Amino acid sequence: GAGVSQSPSNKVTEKGKDVELRCDPISGHTALYWYRQSLGQGLEFLIYFQGNSAPDKSGLPSDRFSAERTGGSVSTLTIQRTQQEDSAVYLCASSVGPGGYTFGSGTRLTVV
Amino acid sequence: QKEVEQNSGPLSVPEGAIASLNCTYSDRGSQSFFWYRQYSGKSPELIMSIYSNGDKEDGRFTAQLNKASQYVSLLIRDSQPSDSATYLCAVNLRSGGSYIPTFGRGTSLIVHP
Numbered sequence: 110g111a112g113v114s115q116s117p118s119n120k121v122t123e124k125g126k127d128v129e130l131r132c133d134p135i136s137g138h139t140a141l142y143w144y145r146q147s148l149g150q151g152l153e154f155l156i157y158f159q160g161n162s163a164p165d166k167s168g169l170p171s172d173r174f175s176a177e178r179t180g181g182s183v184s185t186l187t188i189q190r191t192q193q194e195d196s197a198v199y200l201c202a203s204s205v206g207p208g209g210y211t212f213g214s215g216t217r218l219t220v221v
Numbered sequence: 222q223k224e225v226e227q228n229s230g231p232l233s234v235p236e237g238a239i240a241s242l243n244c245t246y247s248d249r250g251s252q253s254f255f256w257y258r259q260y261s262g263k264s265p266e267l268i269m270s271i272y273s274n275g276d277k278e279d280g281r282f283t284a285q286l287n288k289a290s291q292y293v294s295l296l297i298r299d300s301q302p303s304d305s306a307t308y309l310c311a312v313n314l315r316s317g318g319s320y321i322p323t324f325g326r327g328t329s330l331i332v333h334p
Contacts, residue, residue: 142322151326152265152309157319165319200264202322209255210311210322212264 111135113213115201121219122191130186130216134203142210143176143186145197152200158184191220224248225312227325234332240297242328244310247291253313253320254286256295259327260306268308269295300332 114133143155154168202210257265307327313320
């Protein structure tokens, strides 16, 4: 596609439920990143995929968070047993290499 | 110590003035530096990337990098009200065997008519 596509754009879920967030990167972009941004805060790194290499999961805040990337393209971020502190905007970015990254429009997650 | 630091602002400048945004980083091995602009409620948008010491100009924007001082800045000439946004500095920092773009908290810029 022309840009990084994320879905859903908004998600409201009840505390304790699982959620899946999807990212479709720009075609040909081998690097894919997930970040989250809480209200008024900076971007917090979550996980990084590069090609077929093992992902860098060093930013995942707890074992309730996981992500996968199928076929080197689409990625899914899963949050299990959601908590209120998980409420944030989840942003996906992709790049060809270690250059400038293009962000998607994000998924706003609200846990009630 | 934060790995990428920015003054949160707000930085207020009059229309037509030069806005100067600053960023310091902790990893001397960093090689890639980026400035993003983020409007309220929107996702970050890449403005400039810089990899070598010195200045890089693109239209009204100039990025300046000083690796010895671990300092990168963004100058916006002839500032316009439409430049009002949060400016995020990003630095590729080492994380294990890879480099991860790490963001500062951003500087809020207000350009008033």
